[in-house]
Amino acid sequence: MIEHTSLVRVRYAEADQMKYAHHSNYIIWFELARIELMRSVGISYADLEQKGYLLPVLEVHVTYLRPARFDDRLKILARLPKKPGAKFRIEYEVRNEEEKIICSGYSSHGFISADYKATRPPRSFMQALEPYF
Amino acid sequence: MIEHTSLVRVRYAEADQMKYAHHSNYIIWFELARIELMRSVGISYADLEQKGYLLPVLEVHVTYLRPARFDDRLKILARLPKKPGAKFRIEYEVRNEEEKIICSGYSSHGFISADYKATRPPRSFMQALEPYF
Amino acid sequence: MIEHTSLVRVRYAEADQMKYAHHSNYIIWFELARIELMRSVGISYADLEQKGYLLPVLEVHVTYLRPARFDDRLKILARLPKKPGAKFRIEYEVRNEEEKIICSGYSSHGFISADYKATRPPRSFMQALEPYF
Amino acid sequence: MIEHTSLVRVRYAEADQMKYAHHSNYIIWFELARIELMRSVGISYADLEQKGYLLPVLEVHVTYLRPARFDDRLKILARLPKKPGAKFRIEYEVRNEEEKIICSGYSSHGFISADYKATRPPRSFMQALEPYF
Numbered sequence A, B, C, D: 001m002i003e004h005t006s007l008v009r010v011r012y013a014e015a016d017q018m019k020y021a022h023h024s025n026y027i028i029w030f031e032l033a034r035i036e037l038m039r040s041v042g043i044s045y046a047d048l049e050q051k052g053y054l055l056p057v058l059e060v061h062v063t064y065l066r067p068a069r070f071d072d073r074l075k076i077l078a079r080l081p082k083k084p085g086a087k088f089r090i091e092y093e094v095r096n097e098e099e100k101i102i103c104s105g106y107s108s109h110g111f112i113s114a115d116y117k118a119t120r121p122p123r124s125f126m127q128a129l130e131p132y133f
Helices: A025-040 A045-050 A123-132 B025-040 B045-050 B123-132 C025-040 C045-050 C123-132 D025-040 D045-050 D123-132
Strands: A002-009 A057-064 A073-080 A087-095 A101-110 B002-009 B057-064 B073-080 B087-095 B101-110 C002-009 C057-064 C073-080 C087-095 C101-110 D002-009 D057-064 D073-080 D087-095 D101-110
Touching: A002 A025, A025 A045, A025 A057, A025 A073, A025 A087, A025 A101, B002 B025, B025 B045, B025 B057, B025 B073, B025 B087, B025 B101, C002 C025, C025 C045, C025 C057, C025 C073, C025 C087, C025 C101, D002 D025, D025 D045, D025 D057, D025 D073, D025 D087, D025 D101
Parallel strands: none
Antiparallel strands: A002 A073, A057 A101, A057 B057, A073 A087, A087 A101, B002 B073, B057 B101, B073 B087, B087 B101, C002 C073, C057 C101, C057 D057, C073 C087, C087 C101, D002 D073, D057 D101, D073 D087, D087 D101
């Protein structure tokens, strides 16, 4: 298992007229957190793309438990629970400053090549994850 | 059951460097489509908020089947399958110009009052939906 | 001179907690309107990119005169005042449903090739504009 | 004069299919930087709004000199050059990791009250700025 926590502060542009962080932003914070999760074990998502691997989202699920508001500092925990194959799932938990879980969710992903065909994960990706599983 | 289809064209700002419409945008298109679904039966979401009712998202699920790209014209079908109570679910299907389903999903919602407490749906909302269920 | 008007309805996600359409959205509406301006004279911006031409923004200016709000229907006028060379400027005016100007602005652009070097506009682009200047 | 530098890393969702950070994001980074500029002298923009003051954008100008790309770490310098009155201007410079200026701009602002009328800045705001001018 790998876990990593990223910090974000809710931007003014991210809050809606309900005075809540608009629910679409969690999807963007999840993405940011999974990119930092990869970086924490030495995988640069930018490099993966430059080598011709893309990692589109196949599925996303979000459960909103409590609102976040403008200026709140949030902790976005991303977790890779199982060794990935061609497809894998990442789980997320968002906590506010009081350490309350305000949101949970998951996303699933599959590697594709630059010509948009399903492909196996690159060897360097699997090697970077090896020590954790 | 109520169904309504909204049309969107993928904006340049919505496409990412994978040349896909970024997956977060579907959440925004779903929202737009459910607001138009309500409008199609005479419910103005803007009016609901002015009367002190908010309708936050409790849960959202998206399955991405095929990519959309910049400039694509998409059909966003929103469907209210069952008569809503204090909570309800809306289902979505996104089709491209070839009428292929590229995405499906759902969102669930619950009414809250302007002071952020759970509340029953306003009478006018239920009356507008009455003929369809 | 070429002018074209595009219509947008302010999305829920575009309004901020001031209950104004967030000022960053006008930039995205300008972009949408200049893409439709080009389409109105037979130029597909998507095609331009596929042929290896990019058209980044060099400068943008926006003057906000009145707010727009969620659900407002706006008219985004884009105008190409002069025959473009390697660089050109597009002007914008945003009107609300009462036909009041709520925003004006301009953007300037220059063609670059797919390897990010400045380049002359493609011949097809200049030919499409020929009749208007 | 007050200056403050905020750090952002370009999010995946912020890059477009030109592989540039989409030009609309600079507006959002400017906003984030001016909120941090205020925080650096003890002004919470969130508090200002809770006290009934809004600070909409009247004008914004951006000059794009070099692109930013996904995963780049950027420094957003915000500068308040003159003691504000009812209206004021903030200037911005964005630098990349090589310390090159990639973007400059400014925004102008005016205080309004919660009922959307022009108003003088709150006393606490002026007092917080006093030592710097």
